[in-house]
Amino acid sequence: xxxxxxxxxxxxxxxxxxxxxxxxxxxRAIPGDAAAALAGPDASPEVVAAIRHDLGLDLPVVTQxxxxxxxxxxxxxxxxxxxxxxxxxxxxxGLGNTVTLTLAALVLAVLVALLLGPxxxxxxxxxxxxxxxxxxxxxxxxxxxxxxxxxxxxFGVLFRVLPTGGVPPNGLLDRVDITVQYLVLPAxxxxxxxxxxxxxxxxxxLRGELRQDYVTxxxxxxxxxxxxxxxxxxxxxxxxxxxxxxxxxxxxxGGAVLVESxxxxxxxxxxxxxxxxxxxxxxxxxxxxxxxxxxxxxxxLTDVIHAWLDPRIRLGAAA
Amino acid sequence: MTATDPTATAEEPVEVAVPQRPTTFRRGKGLVGLVLVGxxxxxxxxxxxxxxxDPYEQIPGANLLGxxxxxxxxxxxxxxxxxxxxxxxxxxxxxxxxxxxPAGALLGxxxxxxxxxxxxxxxxxxxxxxxxxxxxxxxxxxxxAAVIGPGTTSVVIVVVTVEIPIFGRLLRxxxxxxxESQFVTAAEVVGAGRGHILRTHVxxxxxxxxxxxxxxxxxxxxxxxxxxxxxGIGVSPPHPSxxxxxxxxxxxLDLNPLFAIGPLAVxxxxxxxxxxxxxxxxxxxxx
Numbered sequence: 166x167x168x169x170x171x172x173x174x175x176x177x178x179x180x181x182x183x184x185x186x187x188x189x190x191x192x193r194a195i196p197g198d199a200a201a202a203l204a205g206p207d208a209s210p211e212v213v214a215a216i217r218h219d220l221g222l223d224l225p226v227v228t229q230x231x232x233x234x235x236x237x238x239x240x241x242x243x244x245x246x247x248x249x250x251x252x253x254x255x256x257x258x259g260l261g262n263t264v265t266l267t268l269a270a271l272v273l274a275v276l277v278a279l280l281l282g283p284x285x286x287x288x289x290x291x292x293x294x295x296x297x298x299x300x301x302x303x304x305x306x307x308x309x310x311x312x313x314x315x316x317x318x319x320f321g322v323l324f325r326v327l328p329t330g331g332v333p334p335n336g337l338l339d340r341v342d343i344t345v346q347y348l349v350l351p352a353x354x355x356x357x358x359x360x361x362x363x364x365x366x367x368x369x370x371l372r373g374e375l376r377q378d379y380v381t382x383x384x385x386x387x388x389x390x391x392x393x394x395x396x397x398x399x400x401x402x403x404x405x406x407x408x409x410x411x412x413x414x415x416x417x418x419g420g421a422v423l424v425e426s427x428x429x430x431x432x433x434x435x436x437x438x439x440x441x442x443x444x445x446x447x448x449x450x451x452x453x454x455x456x457x458x459x460x461x462x463x464x465x466l467t468d469v470i471h472a473w474l475d476p477r478i479r480l481g482a483a484a
Numbered sequence: 485m486t487a488t489d490p491t492a493t494a495e496e497p498v499e500v501a502v503p504q505r506p507t508t509f510r511r512g513k514g515l516v517g518l519v520l521v522g523x524x525x526x527x528x529x530x531x532x533x534x535x536x537x538d539p540y541e542q543i544p545g546a547n548l549l550g551x552x553x554x555x556x557x558x559x560x561x562x563x564x565x566x567x568x569x570x571x572x573x574x575x576x577x578x579x580x581x582x583x584x585x586p587a588g589a590l591l592g593x594x595x596x597x598x599x600x601x602x603x604x605x606x607x608x609x610x611x612x613x614x615x616x617x618x619x620x621x622x623x624x625x626x627x628x629a630a631v632i633g634p635g636t637t638s639v640v641i642v643v644v645t646v647e648i649p650i651f652g653r654l655l656r657x658x659x660x661x662x663x664e665s666q667f668v669t670a671a672e673v674v675g676a677g678r679g680h681i682l683r684t685h686v687x688x689x690x691x692x693x694x695x696x697x698x699x700x701x702x703x704x705x706x707x708x709x710x711x712x713x714x715x716g717i718g719v720s721p722p723h724p725s726x727x728x729x730x731x732x733x734x735x736x737l738d739l740n741p742l743f744a745i746g747p748l749a750v751x752x753x754x755x756x757x758x759x760x761x762x763x764x765x766x767x768x769x770x771x
Contacts (some may be wrong), residue, residue: 183615195631306759308707308712311752314734318741419622423711438715441630449630454624
């Protein structure tokens with residue numbers, strides 16, 4: 166297991182390093198001087214030069230990159246130009262909200278898939294099959310912002326039963342029942358595409374499992390269909406489900422930005438949106454790096470879990 | 485007959501995991517997809533000619549009107565006819581789907597195919613693709629838009645950049661697979677060069693997965709356009725697009741939820757259409 170991890174980790178680190186160089190260089194290529202923008206149109210050249218020196222923008226690019234990476238690794242994320250304050254503090258403020266939203270969406274998606282996937286694979290009813298095909302296609306295809314706006318129109322405008330934006334005034338931890346009300350629409354919106362993809366893959370893999378010889382053997386021994394699916398086939402389908410889930414991280418990270426924007430959920434997505442509209446590049450830079458890191462690490466973790474669940478990969482890798 | 489019917493499993497080889505769906509439904513899916521996309525294309529091409537209003541014209545006294553015979557979808561906050569803006573907006577999304585996506589696909593395929601001719605180049609290109617694919621698509625869009633600034637050009641550049649590594653990878657995998665087949669070995673034996681083999685044997689046999697991905701990517705492109713508008717980095721005012729019209733409507737959901745229905749419906753129909761075409765094409769490959 167450790168050996169497998171050691172074998173896979175270097176390439177993930179190289180990708181992260183290259184991504185950090187790319188992010189740093191690309192954001193440096195933006196036309197216009199941050200120091201001049203900060204100083205305002207009437208500032209004298211001396212003031213601009215002083216600000217440039219303060220921000221470290223007069224240093225060679227390689228030194229600037231080194232300082233940035235060194236800071237990131239030691240937990241110093243730098244300072245925001247325009248929103249103000251330590252980026253670490255800004256990130257800390259939004260992180261809890263984003264993690265809560267993403268986890269809620271993930272739990273929802275997994276529950277829906279575990280319910281509908283086996284049902285879809287084992288059903289003999291044409292109508293259940295059609296309904297699930299329709300659900301799958303809609304969930305996978307419809308953009309997050311379309312479902313988000315529909316949810317707001319139905320539950321917030323027509324029926325007025327759920328809050329359509331923001332977080333509970335006293336924070337997420339004050340009263341769980343109120344937090345759930347605020348969380349349900351954004352979490353459904355964010356989780357739906359993942360639920361669709363996962364349900365589809367799970368059902369497809371289960372159908373494959375059900376065609377295996379061992380299933381015929383167990384069925385011949387008198388085990389019920391439902392039991393074959395839940396007890397035997399589901400176990401065989403698990404590695405694929407985990408990998409699928411890992412690959413959906415990207416969709417979740419991007420989706421979270423959108424969902425936070427639509428439902429005014431004050432997380433990291435809203436921070437990145439603010440960073441872009443106000444051209445606060447140190448903030449954008451850190452958040453881009455953060456999301457790439459999460460994406461790459463989750464994929465690495467997914468591979469490791471997959472190898473752990475499926476000895477063929479683990480042993481093949483060791484050989 | 486469902487996929488798990490025991491009589492169907494008896495003759496099939498064990499390793500086949502492709503879901504077996506009835507053929508009629510598969511045909512149905514592809515057909516429905518084509519019709520949905522066709523309807524939106526027709527709306528975008530002919531629609532603006534049939535509406536008496538100009539998408540940029542500010543009509544005096546027509547502020548945030550509800551639907552009426554004169555303005556079928558009402559008017560927006562700047563007194564413009566929503567239907568006229570919606571129909572013109574479709575054109576922007578069609579341009580991105582049928583222009584930017586194929587452009588990115590072509591570039592990606594070219595890079596992916598050429599790189600297989602030279603080992604050093606191949607490694608370099610694969611690393612570059614690794615890095616680009618390490619960014620979630622929408623995050624990449626945000627990063628690029630931060631540099632280029634908002635606007636239609638920005639959306640086009642984002643879509644092209646997102647597609648290049650996807651198609652590059654896809655074609656490379658297909659090329660490597662076909663290159664192993666016997667007829668390619670046979671061509672090598674009679675002395676054909678690598679470039680010649682790539683052109684006449686490998687590429688034509690690698691096209692199927694590319695076509696499936698093309699339909700999927702068109703659906704994603706409509707999503708990216710809308711998402712960038714919602715985030716304020718998409719097609720910039722006063723120009724209309726599906727995303728731009730929808731984003732304006734978001735501010736008036738309480739006042740007039742019908743304002744959002746037009747862009748929502750067209751976006752959903754277009755995206756579903758592309759998705760169904762991709763699913764049908766994929767199923768046809770597996771059969």
